[in-house]
Amino acid sequence: AAHHRDLSGPARHFVGGKVPLGLKRKALRVLVTGGAGFVGSHLVDRLLERGDSVIVVDNLFTGRKDNVVHHFGNPNFEMIRHDVVEPILLEVDQIYHLACPASPVHYKYNPVKTIKTNVVGTLNMLGLAKRINARFLLTSTSEVYGDPLQHPQVETYWGNVNPIGVRSCYDEGKRTAETLTMDYHRGANLEVRIARIFNTYGPRMCIDDGRVVSNFVAQALRKEPLTVYGDGKQTRSFQYVSDLVEGLMKLMEGEHVGPFNLGNPGEFTMLELAKVVQDTIDPNARIEFRQNTQDDPHKRKPDISRAKELLGWEPKIPLREGLPLMVTDFRKRIFGDQDSTTT
Ligand code: NAD
Numbered sequence: 001a002a003h004h005r006d007l008s009g010p011a012r013h014f015v016g017g018k019v020p021l022g023l024k025r026k027a028l029r030v031l032v033t034g035g036a037g038f039v040g041s042h043l044v045d046r047l048l049e050r051g052d053s054v055i056v057v058d059n060l061f062t063g064r065k066d067n068v069v070h071h072f073g074n075p076n077f078e079m080i081r082h083d084v085v086e087p088i089l090l091e092v093d094q095i096y097h098l099a100c101p102a103s104p105v106h107y108k109y110n111p112v113k114t115i116k117t118n119v120v121g122t123l124n125m126l127g128l129a130k131r132i133n134a135r136f137l138l139t140s141t142s143e144v145y146g147d148p149l150q151h152p153q154v155e156t157y158w159g160n161v162n163p164i165g166v167r168s169c170y171d172e173g174k175r176t177a178e179t180l181t182m183d184y185h186r187g188a189n190l191e192v193r194i195a196r197i198f199n200t201y202g203p204r205m206c207i208d209d210g211r212v213v214s215n216f217v218a219q220a221l222r223k224e225p226l227t228v229y230g231d232g233k234q235t236r237s238f239q240y241v242s243d244l245v246e247g248l249m250k251l252m253e254g255e256h257v258g259p260f261n262l263g264n265p266g267e268f269t270m271l272e273l274a275k276v277v278q279d280t281i282d283p284n285a286r287i288e289f290r291q292n293t294q295d296d297p298h299k300r301k302p303d304i305s306r307a308k309e310l311l312g313w314e315p316k317i318p319l320r321e322g323l324p325l326m327v328t329d330f331r332k333r334i335f336g337d338q339d340s341t342t343t
């Protein structure tokens with residue numbers, strides 16, 4: 001029963017890509033905000049592969065044309081340089097709303113802009129979805145749990161968030177974005193989906209975005225010491241990007257609003273992560289301890305029972321398999337194509 005469901009909106013399609021024999025799945029028009037970024041560009045690849053038409057709206061703050069340039073010239077692809085803080089008129093069936101800087105270094109760079117993007121930007125995209133009756137998916141974050149007092153984190157946990165801290169522009173911004181999404185769902189009958197994404201890594205991550213995986217990989221490749229913040233005993237759970245993209249698409253196509261945790265439950269301390277990076281790139285890479293940043297969550301690990309049960313989704317790629325795929329991409333981007341064939 002979960003496999004075909006008739007929607008009343010314009011997004012009339014079949015769940016899970018399973019189309020009854022003899023019926024061709026109707027191609028959709030999909031908007032991906034933030035589609036020139038790390039996660040968004042991988043999502044765009046998959047949507048185009050599936051036969052949909054994709055419009056990317058991105059202001060290129062942390063995204064890069066390079067991430068989507070392979071689609072330029074494809075009549076099913078369009079990119080609009082636009083800031084979601086400003087209203088926009090478009091006609092689509094589905095909206096994946098990703099636009100927002102994601103790494104602490106980028107979102108702290110201009111905190112007021114970050115919160116405007118999360119609040120005004122999300123409001124605009126919800127207003128757009130309401131006008132055209134499109135299905136709307138918000139990419140929220142594990143940071144809505146703050147420095148969690150419950151471990152692992154379940155979707156029903158309300159979180160432990162500092163409202164006036166340096167991370168608040170991001171985590172409180174995303175919490176408000178979730179609130180807005182649910183209010184449009186209840187008030188305007190909008191079809192919505194909410195994903196709470198846990199730390200994700202993979203090819204096309206910004207090289208110098210300050211996130212721990214990109215930092216360690218770039219440092220090991222450049223023969224610089226790996227910078228471990230604090231005592232390195234804090235934990236995170238790292239998900240490979242293709243697993244996330246599959247989860248986002250299953251969520252959009254499925255019939256449940258969420259929120260859903262999308263992450264890999266494999267939990268690592270930063271010291272353990274450093275060890276995996278050493279094993280993958282350079283066993284002689286040194287470790288250097290640095291002072292930790294303010295309000296750094298001590299641990300984070302998703303409980304993904306809900307996504308497993310209701311979306312039939314779970315990640316497939318463990319850290320030790322995903323990391324080498326990212327290293328290949330970083331090697332190319334740091335040293336250029338030539339060196340990557342010889343190293
Ligand atoms: P990213 O920085 O690579 O991508 C974000 C994209 O949004 C960029 O292309 C950027 O240029 C664009 N953008 C930012 N502000 C904008 C604005 N005002 N108007 C238009 N475009 C704007 O980050 P990502 O890792 O791909 O993250 C994508 C989404 O997933 C974000 O919403 C982020 O909060 C969420 N998320 C990511 C992670 C992760 O580990 N990568 C974890 C939790 C949540």
Ligand code: UDP
Nearest residue numbers: 086087088089090123124125127128130131
């Ligand atoms: N909006 C938009 N594109 C649209 C429809 C709305 O950008 O196609 C913006 C609109 O400018 C507004 C926001 O979305 O700022 C919320 O719109 P809504 O209609 O829900 O609220 P209202 O305009 O009544 O405040």
Ligand code: UDP
Nearest residue numbers: 104210211212213215227228229234270296
């Ligand atoms: N971190 C680290 N070294 C770095 C960058 C980050 O030890 O070079 C730590 C950071 O203190 C945090 C964890 O790695 O405990 C994850 O940080 P990141 O910025 O990647 O993501 P977060 O989950 O904090 O948003």
